[in-house]
Amino acid sequence: MSLYYKSTRNSELKISASEAILKGLAPDGGLFVPEKLPVLDVSMAALKNMTYQETAYAVMKQFLTDFTEEELKDCIDKAYDGKFDTEEIAPLAKVGGDTYFLELFHGATIAFKDMALSILPHLMTTAAKKNHVENEIVILTATSGDTGKAALAGFADVEGARIIVFYPKNGVSKVQELQMTTQKGSNVEVCAIHGNFDDAQSGVKAIFEDQELAKELEEKGYQFSSANSINIGRLVPQVAYYVYAYAKLLANEEIGEGEEINVAVPTGNFGNILAAYYAKRMGVPIGKLICASNENKVLFDFFGTGTYDRNRGFVLTSSPSMDILVSSNLERLIYLITGEDDRKTKELMGGLTGDGNYTITEEMAKKLSDFEAGFATEEDTAECIRHIYEETGYVLDTHTAVAAYVCRQYRDKSGDGRKCVVASTASPYKFAKSVMTAIDGKYKAMDDLALLRELKTVSGVEMPQAIKDILDAKVLHTLECDADKMKETVKAFLMCEN
Ligand SMILES: *Cc1c(COP(=O)(O)O)cnc(C)c1O
Numbered sequence: 069m070s071l072y073y074k075s076t077r078n079s080e081l082k083i084s085a086s087e088a089i090l091k092g093l094a095p096d097g098g099l100f101v102p103e104k105l106p107v108l109d110v111s112m113a114a115l116k117n118m119t120y121q122e123t124a125y126a127v128m129k130q131f132l133t134d135f136t137e138e139e140l141k142d143c144i145d146k147a148y149d150g151k152f153d154t155e156e157i158a159p160l161a162k163v164g165g166d167t168y169f170l171e172l173f174h175g176a177t178i179a180f181k182d183m184a185l186s187i188l189p190h191l192m193t194t195a196a197k198k199n200h201v202e203n204e205i206v207i208l209t210a211t212s213g214d215t216g217k218a219a220l221a222g223f224a225d226v227e228g229a230r231i232i233v234f235y236p237k238n239g240v241s242k243v244q245e246l247q248m249t250t251q252k253g254s255n256v257e258v259c260a261i262h263g264n265f266d267d268a269q270s271g272v273k274a275i276f277e278d279q280e281l282a283k284e285l286e287e288k289g290y291q292f293s294s295a296n297s298i299n300i301g302r303l304v305p306q307v308a309y310y311v312y313a314y315a316k317l318l319a320n321e322e323i324g325e326g327e328e329i330n331v332a333v334p335t336g337n338f339g340n341i342l343a344a345y346y347a348k349r350m351g352v353p354i355g356k357l358i359c360a361s362n363e364n365k366v367l368f369d370f371f372g373t374g375t376y377d378r379n380r381g382f383v384l385t386s387s388p389s390m391d392i393l394v395s396s397n398l399e400r401l402i403y404l405i406t407g408e409d410d411r412k413t414k415e416l417m418g419g420l421t422g423d424g425n426y427t428i429t430e431e432m433a434k435k436l437s438d439f440e441a442g443f444a445t446e447e448d449t450a451e452c453i454r455h456i457y458e459e460t461g462y463v464l465d466t467h468t469a470v471a472a473y474v475c476r477q478y479r480d481k482s483g484d485g486r487k488c489v490v491a492s493t494a495s496p497y498k499f500a501k502s503v504m505t506a507i508d509g510k511y512k513a514m515d516d517l518a519l520l521r522e523l524k525t526v527s528g529v530e531m532p533q534a535i536k537d538i539l540d541a542k543v544l545h546t547l548e549c550d551a552d553k554m555k556e557t558v559k560a561f562l563m564c565e566n
Pocket residue numbers: 179180181214215297334335336337338339340341389390467468493494
């Protein structure tokens with residue numbers, strides 16, 4: 069059976085999965101969504117015994133129906149291989165009595181973005197072949213720190229593709245910046261913008277929607293696509309690890325058959341938690357989806373009041389990958405709670421671009437009961453890292469700590485005793501300075517790179533290869549531009565002969 073994709077702003081537009089992956093964003097500015105959310109067609113009893121790769125296939129085949137079995141398995145095998153430092157790919161760490169950290173940071177760039185971005189280039193090149201695309205595909209990416217590196221690693225030197233990454237100059241950690249600026253590859257460009265992540269993201273969206281530019285580039289043999297989580301090719305692979313986590317809890321007899329669990333996700337662009345919601349809709353027994361924000365708590369306010377309002381100060385926090393005021397993927401959820409009403413969705417999103425806010429109806433709000441929301445201040449986050457370290461010796465990164473804090477807060481407040489899976493989205497090595505300072509104030513004076521060695525002593529966890537790689541790598545990218553000059557930067561990169 070074929071599953072088609074439609075735009076959240078135009079239900080008439082129907083395309084195949086491979087076309088949706090190639091396009092990234094719909095021409096009307098909407099996001100592609102499956103016409104119908106599939107229900108798992110394999111039993112938990114079967115999933116219990118599957119490897120990560122087998123689980124990924126079982127989930128993805130139901131979304132990407134125009135890929136053949138051979139194509140999809142080939143993409144999966146190339147993605148989830150020795151680039152990950154464990155065969156489990158996404159191991160579960162049981163910490164304290166009833167919390168399980170789903171470690172999604174064992175890939176090449178030590179953040180959860182690797183879970184999807186190690187497969188996206190393969191899905192995209194396969195999709196290009198299937199659709200007889202002759203143009204070179206130009207991946208435009210805005211990053212709050214982790215997507216950029218994961219996408220660069222995935223697309224570097226991929227034939228038929230180029231990639232341009234924009235990151236906020238003062239909005240990423242030292243390790244994140246070095247990971248990007250030392251990226252090798254003849255088809256890559258990295259540019260720091262004078263602005264924040266939202267500026268980068270809206271700049272990229274504007275370039276996508278610029279039909280004139282698209283025409284101009286078409287003549288030169290280029291077409292744009294996206295590696296951001298607006299691309300359905302990012303979202304679908306992420307559903308797999310929630311299915312895998314549940315099946316592993318069952319296999320390890322941590323839970324009984326059919327037992328509901330809660331899932332807590334440190335949230336920025338709403339991609340990861342939306343994948344968990346899709347997993348629930350596919351039939352995984354998930355109770356609450358706990359949406360955790362840092363001090364940029366626009367989503368917490370939205371779930372509490374029904375009003376999404378981005379008119380507020382942008383806070384730079386110790387969890388920079390969640391410093392976001394416009395959570396793009398929320399549009400996919402909004403579309404669902406409107407009853408798949410494209411006009412209503414378009415109207416609400418128009419409010420967001422115009423006045424910077426919108427309010428959902430009461431009827432829509434009722435459909436959000438699967439979600440709980442909370443936020444952690446900078447102090448809460450640091451306290452959570454220190455507390456869990458002192459109690460258990462386990463070291464969390466700052467993003468994961470936001471979710472762990474909100475998860476505990478929810479449990480205390482509600483008395484909901486269901487076991488909780490916390491999406492652990494980055495290695496603490498990526499945010500060593502903040503993590504170490506949270507554990508002990510004495511580290512505040514030490515420099516970022518020295519702290520990496522110190523972290524090894526404290527956590528007992530080997531330094532990941534991704535960190536070793538940047539310690540003496542050469543900086544290759546120093547380009548900077550103003551947020552309103554991103555289009556010129558893209559053109560300059562594509563038009564130069566190299
Ligand atoms: C991207 C990112 C997040 C936020 O994920 P979304 O899918 O954008 O909500 C959280 N933590 C880390 C470490 C990230 O890189």
